[in-house]
Amino acid sequence: MASKSFRRKRDSRTTVELYQEFLQDGAIFRQPPPELGAAARSLETHGVVTVQRLEYVHCSNERDRDFPPRVRGCRGQIYLDEGLDENGNEYRCPECDRPVFPHRHQKQRKLEIRANVRPDGVAECIENALTAAGYRPRRASVGVWHVEKGSERLWVCVVDFCEEQRYLARDWARAQPTCYIVVDPITAEERFHNEAWLCRLTLAAILVDPQALRNALKRLGTPSHVGNVSVPVVTKSVAPIRLERETRRVEPREYLVEFRPDSVVINGVEVIGSRATEQHEIFGKLLKRFTEDLAEALTPTEYRTLRIADLTNTDVEVPRRTINRLQASIADALRRQSGYTVDSQDVVESCGQPGKRDLPHGYRLNPRCVCVRPIRTGQDD
Numbered sequence: 001m002a003s004k005s006f007r008r009k010r011d012s013r014t015t016v017e018l019y020q021e022f023l024q025d026g027a028i029f030r031q032p033p034p035e036l037g038a039a040a041r042s043l044e045t046h047g048v049v050t051v052q053r054l055e056y057v058h059c060s061n062e063r064d065r066d067f068p069p070r071v072r073g074c075r076g077q078i079y080l081d082e083g084l085d086e087n088g089n090e091y092r093c094p095e096c097d098r099p100v101f102p103h104r105h106q107k108q109r110k111l112e113i114r115a116n117v118r119p120d121g122v123a124e125c126i127e128n129a130l131t132a133a134g135y136r137p138r139r140a141s142v143g144v145w146h147v148e149k150g151s152e153r154l155w156v157c158v159v160d161f162c163e164e165q166r167y168l169a170r171d172w173a174r175a176q177p178t179c180y181i182v183v184d185p186i187t188a189e190e191r192f193h194n195e196a197w198l199c200r201l202t203l204a205a206i207l208v209d210p211q212a213l214r215n216a217l218k219r220l221g222t223p224s225h226v227g228n229v230s231v232p233v234v235t236k237s238v239a240p241i242r243l244e245r246e247t248r249r250v251e252p253r254e255y256l257v258e259f260r261p262d263s264v265v266i267n268g269v270e271v272i273g274s275r276a277t278e279q280h281e282i283f284g285k286l287l288k289r290f291t292e293d294l295a296e297a298l299t300p301t302e303y304r305t306l307r308i309a310d311l312t313n314t315d316v317e318v319p320r321r322t323i324n325r326l327q328a329s330i331a332d333a334l335r336r337q338s339g340y341t342v343d344s345q346d347v348v349e350s351c352g353q354p355g356k357r358d359l360p361h362g363y364r365l366n367p368r369c370v371c372v373r374p375i376r377t378g379q380d381d
Protein backbone atom coordinates (compact mmCIF):
# COMPACT_ATOMS: atom_id res chain seq x y z
CA MET A 1 0.00 0.00 0.00
CA ALA A 2 2.77 2.39 0.86
CA SER A 3 4.37 2.08 -2.53
CA LYS A 4 1.04 2.72 -4.27
CA SER A 5 0.41 6.00 -2.54
CA PHE A 6 4.03 6.92 -3.12
CA ARG A 7 3.55 6.32 -6.82
CA ARG A 8 0.42 8.41 -6.88
CA LYS A 9 2.26 11.24 -5.17
CA ARG A 10 5.06 11.04 -7.69
CA ASP A 11 2.61 11.09 -10.57
CA SER A 12 0.89 14.22 -9.39
CA ARG A 13 4.22 15.92 -8.80
CA THR A 14 5.24 15.01 -12.30
CA THR A 15 2.20 16.70 -13.80
CA VAL A 16 3.06 19.88 -11.91
CA GLU A 17 6.62 19.63 -13.19
CA LEU A 18 5.47 19.07 -16.76
CA TYR A 19 3.15 22.05 -16.55
CA GLN A 20 5.92 24.20 -15.16
CA GLU A 21 8.10 23.39 -18.15
CA PHE A 22 5.50 25.10 -20.34
CA LEU A 23 4.79 27.97 -18.01
CA GLN A 24 8.18 29.47 -18.82
CA ASP A 25 7.32 31.96 -21.53
CA GLY A 26 9.09 31.17 -24.81
CA ALA A 27 10.15 27.65 -23.86
CA ILE A 28 11.16 25.43 -26.78
CA PHE A 29 11.09 21.63 -26.76
CA ARG A 30 12.58 19.53 -29.51
CA GLN A 31 11.27 15.99 -29.96
CA PRO A 32 9.20 16.20 -26.79
CA PRO A 33 8.22 12.90 -25.16
CA PRO A 34 4.47 12.08 -25.36
CA GLU A 35 3.78 13.16 -21.78
CA LEU A 36 5.08 16.66 -22.57
CA GLY A 37 2.85 16.79 -25.64
CA ALA A 38 -0.12 15.80 -23.49
CA ALA A 39 0.75 18.45 -20.90
CA ALA A 40 0.91 21.06 -23.67
CA ARG A 41 -2.55 20.09 -24.93
CA SER A 42 -3.96 20.19 -21.45
CA LEU A 43 -2.54 23.67 -20.77
CA GLU A 44 -3.90 24.84 -24.12
CA THR A 45 -7.32 23.62 -23.02
CA HIS A 46 -6.95 25.60 -19.81
CA GLY A 47 -6.19 28.58 -22.05
CA VAL A 48 -3.02 29.55 -20.17
CA VAL A 49 -0.53 28.96 -22.99
CA THR A 50 -0.42 29.12 -26.74
CA VAL A 51 1.50 26.25 -28.26
CA GLN A 52 3.12 26.18 -31.67
CA ARG A 53 3.98 22.84 -33.20
CA LEU A 54 6.62 22.97 -35.90
CA GLU A 55 8.14 20.20 -37.94
CA TYR A 56 11.76 20.17 -38.92
CA VAL A 57 14.30 17.86 -40.54
CA HIS A 58 17.99 17.47 -39.81
CA CYS A 59 20.41 18.45 -42.53
CA SER A 60 22.45 15.37 -41.73
CA ASN A 61 20.51 12.30 -40.67
CA GLU A 62 21.87 8.85 -41.42
CA ARG A 63 18.33 7.53 -41.82
CA ASP A 64 17.62 9.92 -44.70
CA ARG A 65 18.12 9.22 -48.38
CA ASP A 66 20.38 12.22 -48.84
CA PHE A 67 22.90 11.00 -46.27
CA PRO A 68 25.72 11.81 -46.09
CA PRO A 69 25.59 15.50 -47.02
CA ARG A 70 28.73 17.42 -47.92
CA VAL A 71 29.18 18.40 -44.27
CA ARG A 72 28.67 14.96 -42.79
CA GLY A 73 28.10 15.94 -39.17
CA CYS A 74 26.14 19.12 -39.95
CA ARG A 75 23.80 19.99 -37.08
CA GLY A 76 21.53 22.24 -39.11
CA GLN A 77 17.79 21.99 -38.66
CA ILE A 78 15.41 23.02 -41.42
CA TYR A 79 11.83 23.95 -40.54
CA LEU A 80 9.04 22.86 -42.86
CA ASP A 81 7.02 25.77 -44.13
CA GLU A 82 4.03 25.51 -46.44
CA GLY A 83 5.05 28.81 -47.94
CA LEU A 84 8.36 27.42 -49.20
CA ASP A 85 8.94 25.61 -52.46
CA GLU A 86 11.67 23.02 -52.36
CA ASN A 87 11.83 22.76 -56.14
CA GLY A 88 12.91 26.37 -56.10
CA ASN A 89 15.72 25.45 -53.67
CA GLU A 90 13.97 27.46 -51.00
CA TYR A 91 14.87 25.11 -48.16
CA ARG A 92 18.45 25.77 -47.15
CA CYS A 93 20.38 24.45 -44.22
CA PRO A 94 21.04 27.35 -41.81
CA GLU A 95 24.37 25.79 -40.81
CA CYS A 96 26.02 24.76 -44.11
CA ASP A 97 23.75 26.65 -46.55
CA ARG A 98 23.19 23.64 -48.81
CA PRO A 99 19.76 23.30 -50.46
CA VAL A 100 17.72 20.63 -48.68
CA PHE A 101 14.76 18.65 -50.06
CA PRO A 102 12.65 17.45 -47.12
CA HIS A 103 9.82 16.11 -49.31
CA ARG A 104 11.76 14.73 -52.29
CA HIS A 105 14.15 12.87 -50.03
CA GLN A 106 11.38 11.94 -47.58
CA LYS A 107 13.56 13.17 -44.80
CA GLN A 108 12.62 12.11 -41.32
CA ARG A 109 10.50 14.77 -39.61
CA LYS A 110 10.89 15.84 -36.01
CA LEU A 111 8.54 17.85 -33.87
CA GLU A 112 9.29 21.05 -32.03
CA ILE A 113 6.93 22.62 -29.53
CA ARG A 114 7.10 26.27 -28.56
CA ALA A 115 5.04 27.61 -25.71
CA ASN A 116 4.02 31.12 -24.77
CA VAL A 117 2.17 32.08 -21.63
CA ARG A 118 -1.14 33.93 -22.15
CA PRO A 119 -1.53 36.51 -19.37
CA ASP A 120 -5.26 36.89 -20.17
CA GLY A 121 -5.73 33.14 -19.95
CA VAL A 122 -3.91 32.99 -16.63
CA ALA A 123 -6.10 35.79 -15.24
CA GLU A 124 -9.25 34.02 -16.39
CA CYS A 125 -8.07 30.76 -14.89
CA ILE A 126 -7.44 32.40 -11.50
CA GLU A 127 -10.78 34.19 -11.55
CA ASN A 128 -12.47 30.89 -12.33
CA ALA A 129 -10.64 29.14 -9.50
CA LEU A 130 -11.69 31.93 -7.09
CA THR A 131 -15.30 31.75 -8.25
CA ALA A 132 -15.27 27.96 -7.92
CA ALA A 133 -13.99 28.39 -4.37
CA GLY A 134 -17.07 30.48 -3.59
CA TYR A 135 -15.52 33.95 -3.77
CA ARG A 136 -16.43 36.95 -5.87
CA PRO A 137 -13.09 38.18 -7.20
CA ARG A 138 -12.65 41.87 -7.88
CA ARG A 139 -9.74 43.02 -9.97
CA ALA A 140 -7.69 45.65 -8.13
CA SER A 141 -4.84 46.02 -10.58
CA VAL A 142 -3.08 44.00 -13.30
CA GLY A 143 -2.61 40.53 -11.82
CA VAL A 144 -4.16 41.53 -8.47
CA TRP A 145 -7.59 40.66 -7.07
CA HIS A 146 -9.30 40.93 -3.74
CA VAL A 147 -12.07 38.80 -2.31
CA GLU A 148 -14.12 39.06 0.86
CA LYS A 149 -13.98 36.30 3.45
CA GLY A 150 -16.51 37.27 6.10
CA SER A 151 -15.41 40.70 7.27
CA GLU A 152 -11.88 40.13 6.06
CA ARG A 153 -10.40 41.17 2.72
CA LEU A 154 -8.02 38.71 1.12
CA TRP A 155 -5.68 39.48 -1.76
CA VAL A 156 -4.47 37.35 -4.62
CA CYS A 157 -1.46 38.55 -6.59
CA VAL A 158 0.20 36.99 -9.65
CA VAL A 159 3.78 38.10 -9.17
CA ASP A 160 4.73 37.53 -12.81
CA PHE A 161 2.21 40.10 -14.06
CA CYS A 162 1.74 42.47 -11.13
CA GLU A 163 2.82 45.95 -12.18
CA GLU A 164 2.44 47.78 -8.90
CA GLN A 165 5.43 47.29 -6.68
CA ARG A 166 3.47 48.02 -3.49
CA TYR A 167 1.66 44.70 -3.73
CA LEU A 168 5.02 42.97 -3.90
CA ALA A 169 6.44 44.66 -0.82
CA ARG A 170 7.02 42.69 2.32
CA ASP A 171 5.26 45.42 4.29
CA TRP A 172 2.16 44.87 2.19
CA ALA A 173 2.20 41.11 2.66
CA ARG A 174 2.69 41.57 6.40
CA ALA A 175 -0.34 43.83 6.77
CA GLN A 176 -2.69 42.40 4.14
CA PRO A 177 -3.42 38.69 3.90
CA THR A 178 -2.16 37.99 0.39
CA CYS A 179 -1.79 34.79 -1.56
CA TYR A 180 1.01 35.12 -4.12
CA ILE A 181 0.73 33.05 -7.28
CA VAL A 182 3.76 32.28 -9.39
CA VAL A 183 3.46 31.33 -13.06
CA ASP A 184 7.09 30.86 -14.07
CA PRO A 185 8.79 28.43 -11.66
CA ILE A 186 12.11 30.20 -12.19
CA THR A 187 10.49 33.20 -10.51
CA ALA A 188 9.66 31.06 -7.52
CA GLU A 189 13.17 29.70 -7.24
CA GLU A 190 15.22 32.79 -7.94
CA ARG A 191 13.15 35.84 -7.12
CA PHE A 192 10.89 34.98 -4.24
CA HIS A 193 11.87 36.11 -0.81
CA ASN A 194 12.06 32.97 1.24
CA GLU A 195 9.99 33.46 4.36
CA ALA A 196 7.85 30.66 5.69
CA TRP A 197 4.89 32.91 6.58
CA LEU A 198 4.42 34.10 2.98
CA CYS A 199 1.53 32.36 1.26
CA ARG A 200 2.61 31.30 -2.19
CA LEU A 201 1.28 28.89 -4.77
CA THR A 202 2.30 27.97 -8.27
CA LEU A 203 -0.18 28.25 -11.12
CA ALA A 204 0.76 24.67 -12.06
CA ALA A 205 -0.36 23.48 -8.62
CA ILE A 206 -3.71 25.28 -9.04
CA LEU A 207 -4.21 23.75 -12.48
CA VAL A 208 -3.47 20.24 -11.22
CA ASP A 209 -5.51 20.60 -8.05
CA PRO A 210 -8.44 23.04 -8.28
CA GLN A 211 -8.78 22.85 -4.47
CA ALA A 212 -5.28 24.27 -3.91
CA LEU A 213 -6.33 27.91 -4.11
CA ARG A 214 -9.43 27.35 -1.99
CA ASN A 215 -7.34 25.64 0.70
CA ALA A 216 -4.69 28.36 0.64
CA LEU A 217 -7.30 31.10 1.07
CA LYS A 218 -8.98 29.17 3.86
CA ARG A 219 -5.74 29.23 5.85
CA LEU A 220 -4.84 32.77 4.90
CA GLY A 221 -4.89 35.46 7.57
CA THR A 222 -2.82 38.43 8.66
CA PRO A 223 0.51 36.94 9.66
CA SER A 224 1.61 37.44 13.24
CA HIS A 225 5.10 37.39 14.75
CA VAL A 226 6.79 38.81 11.70
CA GLY A 227 9.93 40.86 12.31
CA ASN A 228 10.31 44.45 11.17
CA VAL A 229 12.42 44.56 8.06
CA SER A 230 11.35 46.19 4.82
CA VAL A 231 12.39 44.11 1.85
CA PRO A 232 10.51 43.19 -1.29
CA VAL A 233 9.04 39.71 -1.47
CA VAL A 234 10.30 39.42 -5.02
CA THR A 235 13.27 41.17 -6.56
CA LYS A 236 12.54 44.03 -8.91
CA SER A 237 14.37 42.58 -11.87
CA VAL A 238 12.35 41.25 -14.76
CA ALA A 239 11.62 37.55 -14.62
CA PRO A 240 14.13 35.63 -16.71
CA ILE A 241 12.55 34.34 -19.86
CA ARG A 242 13.72 30.98 -21.11
CA LEU A 243 14.22 31.10 -24.82
CA GLU A 244 15.79 27.75 -25.34
CA ARG A 245 15.43 24.54 -23.42
CA GLU A 246 18.08 22.63 -25.27
CA THR A 247 21.38 22.18 -23.48
CA ARG A 248 23.30 22.81 -26.68
CA ARG A 249 22.60 26.51 -26.64
CA VAL A 250 23.30 28.07 -23.27
CA GLU A 251 24.21 31.59 -24.36
CA PRO A 252 21.47 34.20 -24.05
CA ARG A 253 20.20 35.07 -27.51
CA GLU A 254 20.29 38.82 -27.90
CA TYR A 255 20.98 40.53 -31.19
CA LEU A 256 21.90 44.19 -31.02
CA VAL A 257 21.03 45.74 -34.36
CA GLU A 258 22.65 48.83 -35.88
CA PHE A 259 21.00 49.89 -39.09
CA ARG A 260 23.53 51.93 -41.09
CA PRO A 261 22.96 53.81 -44.35
CA ASP A 262 24.51 51.06 -46.44
CA SER A 263 24.94 48.07 -44.13
CA VAL A 264 23.46 46.23 -41.16
CA VAL A 265 25.60 45.37 -38.16
CA ILE A 266 24.47 42.91 -35.48
CA ASN A 267 26.46 42.40 -32.30
CA GLY A 268 29.31 44.27 -33.99
CA VAL A 269 29.32 41.97 -37.04
CA GLU A 270 28.42 43.23 -40.52
CA VAL A 271 25.64 40.87 -41.62
CA ILE A 272 24.46 42.80 -44.67
CA GLY A 273 27.12 44.54 -46.70
CA SER A 274 27.03 47.53 -49.02
CA ARG A 275 26.52 45.42 -52.13
CA ALA A 276 23.34 43.73 -50.88
CA THR A 277 21.07 46.69 -51.54
CA GLU A 278 17.87 44.63 -51.83
CA GLN A 279 18.50 42.83 -48.55
CA HIS A 280 19.32 46.17 -46.92
CA GLU A 281 16.03 47.60 -48.13
CA ILE A 282 14.05 44.60 -46.87
CA PHE A 283 15.76 44.76 -43.49
CA GLY A 284 14.95 48.47 -43.30
CA LYS A 285 11.23 47.79 -43.81
CA LEU A 286 11.24 45.03 -41.18
CA LEU A 287 13.04 47.33 -38.77
CA LYS A 288 10.56 50.15 -39.35
CA ARG A 289 7.64 47.85 -38.50
CA PHE A 290 9.56 46.55 -35.48
CA THR A 291 10.20 50.03 -34.06
CA GLU A 292 6.57 51.03 -34.62
CA ASP A 293 5.48 48.02 -32.57
CA LEU A 294 8.17 48.82 -30.02
CA ALA A 295 6.75 52.34 -29.62
CA GLU A 296 3.27 50.93 -29.19
CA ALA A 297 4.48 48.78 -26.30
CA LEU A 298 3.25 45.57 -27.85
CA THR A 299 4.13 42.22 -26.33
CA PRO A 300 6.32 39.91 -28.44
CA THR A 301 3.34 37.82 -29.53
CA GLU A 302 1.60 40.93 -30.86
CA TYR A 303 4.43 42.13 -33.12
CA ARG A 304 3.11 42.42 -36.64
CA THR A 305 4.46 40.74 -39.73
CA LEU A 306 5.06 42.09 -43.21
CA ARG A 307 3.98 40.09 -46.22
CA ILE A 308 6.26 39.49 -49.13
CA ALA A 309 4.27 42.01 -51.15
CA ASP A 310 5.00 44.63 -48.46
CA LEU A 311 8.70 43.89 -48.54
CA THR A 312 9.37 43.92 -52.26
CA ASN A 313 7.59 44.99 -55.39
CA THR A 314 8.49 42.12 -57.66
CA ASP A 315 6.81 38.72 -58.08
CA VAL A 316 6.55 36.33 -55.17
CA GLU A 317 9.09 33.59 -55.83
CA VAL A 318 12.21 35.68 -56.21
CA PRO A 319 11.79 37.83 -53.10
CA ARG A 320 10.89 34.84 -50.96
CA ARG A 321 14.19 33.30 -51.91
CA THR A 322 15.88 36.62 -51.19
CA ILE A 323 14.38 36.62 -47.71
CA ASN A 324 15.43 33.02 -47.07
CA ARG A 325 18.96 33.92 -48.15
CA LEU A 326 18.81 36.96 -45.91
CA GLN A 327 17.84 34.77 -42.95
CA ALA A 328 20.55 32.24 -43.75
CA SER A 329 23.32 34.75 -44.38
CA ILE A 330 22.62 36.68 -41.17
CA ALA A 331 22.74 33.45 -39.17
CA ASP A 332 25.91 32.42 -41.00
CA ALA A 333 27.73 35.67 -40.32
CA LEU A 334 26.79 35.62 -36.63
CA ARG A 335 27.72 31.99 -36.26
CA ARG A 336 31.13 32.46 -37.86
CA GLN A 337 31.88 35.37 -35.56
CA SER A 338 30.54 33.97 -32.30
CA GLY A 339 30.91 30.22 -32.71
CA TYR A 340 27.42 29.89 -31.25
CA THR A 341 24.53 28.04 -32.78
CA VAL A 342 22.41 30.67 -34.48
CA ASP A 343 19.04 29.75 -35.87
CA SER A 344 18.00 31.31 -39.17
CA GLN A 345 14.81 32.44 -37.39
CA ASP A 346 16.65 34.28 -34.63
CA VAL A 347 16.81 37.68 -36.34
CA VAL A 348 14.34 37.60 -39.23
CA GLU A 349 11.48 35.35 -38.25
CA SER A 350 9.07 33.63 -40.65
CA CYS A 351 5.57 33.60 -39.18
CA GLY A 352 2.28 31.99 -39.99
CA GLN A 353 3.84 28.60 -40.51
CA PRO A 354 1.85 25.49 -39.75
CA GLY A 355 1.15 25.65 -36.06
CA LYS A 356 1.56 29.42 -35.84
CA ARG A 357 -2.11 30.03 -36.41
CA ASP A 358 -2.28 33.36 -34.69
CA LEU A 359 -0.18 35.23 -37.24
CA PRO A 360 -0.69 35.70 -40.98
CA HIS A 361 2.12 34.41 -43.15
CA GLY A 362 4.90 36.94 -43.24
CA TYR A 363 8.14 38.09 -41.75
CA ARG A 364 9.24 40.21 -38.84
CA LEU A 365 12.31 40.94 -36.78
CA ASN A 366 12.21 38.42 -33.97
CA PRO A 367 10.76 40.36 -31.01
CA ARG A 368 12.17 37.85 -28.53
CA CYS A 369 15.83 38.38 -29.38
CA VAL A 370 16.29 41.56 -31.42
CA CYS A 371 17.34 44.81 -29.73
CA VAL A 372 17.93 48.08 -31.54
CA ARG A 373 20.60 50.70 -30.90
CA PRO A 374 21.77 53.86 -32.68
CA ILE A 375 24.78 53.67 -34.98
CA ARG A 376 28.15 53.51 -33.25
CA THR A 377 30.41 56.16 -34.76
CA GLY A 378 33.49 55.05 -32.85
CA GLN A 379 34.03 58.65 -31.65
CA ASP A 380 31.86 59.39 -28.69
CA ASP A 381 30.15 56.15 -27.80
Ligand SMILES: [Zn+2]
Binds near residue numbers: 060069075076095
Ligand atom coordinates in the same frame (compact mmCIF):
# COMPACT_ATOMS: atom_id res chain seq x y z
ZN1 LIG B 1 23.76 21.48 -43.16
